[in-house]
Amino acid sequence: MSPQSILNLADSYKYSHAGQYPDKMVSNYTYMESRGGAYSELIFVGLQYYLATYLSERVTKIEVDIAAGKAKLHGVPFDYDGWMYIVKEHKGKLPVLIKAIPEGTLIRTGLPLLTVESTDERVPWVAGFVETLLMKVWYPTTIATKSYHTRKMLERYGSKEWAQFAYHNFGDRGSSSVESAAIGGFAHYTQFMGTDNFNSLDMALDYYKHKDMPAYAVFATEHSTTTSYGRNGEEEFVYSQLLKHPDAPIMSFVADSYDVYEFTNFCTAPGSRIRKLVESRPHQKFILRPDSGDAVEVITRMVSIMRGNKLHSFKAMSTDVLFTDFGILWGDGITPKTIELILGVQLANGFAVENFVFGSGGDLMQNVTRDTQKFAIKCSSITVEDTSILLQSDPPQTCLRDIDVYKDPITAPGKKSKKGKVTTYKNSTTGTFTLGLVGTIPENCTEALELVYRNGKLFNSPSLAEIRARSI
CATH class of the missing domain: 3.20.20.70 (Aldolase class I)
Structure with a gap:
């Protein structure tokens, strides 16, 4: 199996997460942020390389078979059917949608830098699976x-x-x-x-x-x-x-x-x-x-x-x-x-x-680590089929409900995560960035995160010249 295969690029415990989410989950939404650190403002850089190198490759049946065997010997569960579904129905491309702040942007800490949302209700866990790879953006950004x-x-x-x-x-x-x-x-x-x-x-x-x-x-x-x-x-x-x-x-x-x-x-x-x-x-x-x-x-x-x-x-x-x-x-x-x-x-x-x-x-x-800027990727929302509503419907209809997902540890208040389908907005008048929810647009603002990846295709790929111009 190619060392660049996404099947090789997750923490071991990620392979067992597919079966841990609620059975009725049809969508998963995660975000990345810098929770603070050595600098109060940062320059977001490097995502394009990881998308082009690792998320543009197709997952193959041979890779799934090898990964399944490795996972069994390694001691972790493996969603063989889910991965084979990706191979057959998506031609090996990951069904996720990724938005990100344009590379080279100077932005304060504490705001979403990128978001990942699953696009196929059969395998919504895939949004969380790519965390390990995408987290590596902490290094070039720092x-x-x-x-x-x-x-x-x-x-x-x-x-x-x-x-x-x-x-x-x-x-x-x-x-x-x-x-x-x-x-x-x-x-x-x-x-x-x-x-x-x-x-x-x-x-x-x-x-x-x-x-x-x-x-x-x-x-x-x-x-x-x-x-x-x-x-x-x-x-x-x-x-x-x-x-x-x-x-x-x-x-x-x-x-x-x-x-x-x-x-x-x-x-x-x-x-x-x-x-x-x-x-x-x-x-x-x-x-x-x-x-x-x-x-x-x-x-x-x-x-x-x-x-x-x-x-x-x-x-x-x-x-x-x-x-x-x-x-x-x-x-x-x-x-x-x-x-x-x-x-x-x-x-x-x-x-x-x-x-x-x-x-x-x-x-x-x-002389930098992920903690230099306190990077984290967290799930902030899942969407589930609400069976209680379905039972009351006549005729039956599909009803979906978003559930806020967050952690709030009493032993580490600084690690409290955001909840809901969070995103970053930019004020067109002041040029400042602010936290918000998808679909709830503050006055004079537009969403600052751009589409960069959807179901295996790359969008809005930046140039070095654009990155330099943004960070003057």
């Missing part, structure tokens, strides 16, 4: 949210042009899987234009209608290439690479293989051949990349050396020194808080923030 708020912080310190390249993604190697690196990498560059996550580029090209390069990187050295020339060959190595790449607009050199301050000096000292070559190329910028030690202390000493060497510079923001040909990239242990600390200190020292860019790996891509 990465995009973190990136958005980091970008906004950077824009408070410097120009938007600088900010879009000032938080580079170094997180591929530290990601938990190839797929999570691609998904998280894509989520990051919905907010930025720089990444070292080559693996993530196809996400935009294959799933988000992007025709051009979605994000960019630069020539960069590492410790193994630098130290392969030996300590005494470090300066020669830098110079030789500059000679080999005369047209590169940006060249980044790791600076702390041995003595980061000595490296800073021989690259920027008056009369040094490296400095002369760099300054002779107005199209090229030289980036020094220290990679160890206390960030504030190391950077402060480096810029002091650079200022003492009288590098070409001009005054940005009337008083702050901005070097023309050289800059610094710090990528060790970077978090949004350390970025703000570094920028604050260097501004106080008289240096423009545009002298500095940052790379983040582990914190950006891995």
Whole structure:
């Protein structure tokens, strides 16, 4: 069975839920929300990938047979007849309707981000079965949210042009899987234009209608290439690479293989051949990349050396020194808080923030969990045939009744779930979002959730350009 088959992609206990709902249930309605967390507003991103990759595939009889055998050995019930009904009557496509907030939308927490409703009364439990898969949207949404708020912080310190390249993604190697690196990498560059996550580029090209390069990187050295020339060959190595790449607009050199301050000096000292070559190329910028030690202390000493060497510079923001040909990239242990600390200190020292860019790996891509934004998917309504009404009807007729479904644990009030067929509305006058019920439209509002999936077909698929435009 394909690892991408939806039959493989639910928590084990989900396989037993088909027989646990009321016998007369004909429809099931669930919703996703962020119940709060590190940020009060979030950027919804990533759903399109999961729909296209996992919910566009057809379930086959062979897959049902294999899954049924696995479930039996695993110790959980399996609705074989229900799944075979999906195979035969729906040609293996899931009978659910999914609506979602448009990707890239900035929205406050506590509101439905997506809803799932079953569309076939024979298998209404399928709306709950897809929870495990759809919940994975927490990851790209949290990465995009973190990136958005980091970008906004950077824009408070410097120009938007600088900010879009000032938080580079170094997180591929530290990601938990190839797929999570691609998904998280894509989520990051919905907010930025720089990444070292080559693996993530196809996400935009294959799933988000992007025709051009979605994000960019630069020539960069590492410790193994630098130290392969030996300590005494470090300066020669830098110079030789500059000679080999005369047209590169940006060249980044790791600076702390041995003595980061000595490296800073021989690259920027008056009369040094490296400095002369760099300054002779107005199209090229030289980036020094220290990679160890206390960030504030190391950077402060480096810029002091650079200022003492009288590098070409001009005054940005009337008083702050901005070097023309050289800059610094710090990528060790970077978090949004350390970025703000570094920028604050260097501004106080008289240096423009545009002298500095940052790379983040582990914190950006891995220092998040589903609880960072308290994501949850909950059933909020089911529809049942009301037999008590049916018995009173003459002639008999089908009567349906919606039942509110919610939890309200006394031990965790923050986990109280919403009830009814909830959705999110957008006020056309103020642009604000509000909670509501399907069919009960507040004044001046329209439903903010769009149809994205119905019975195996995708709708309103977003492009990367649209996502970026929504989250400016």
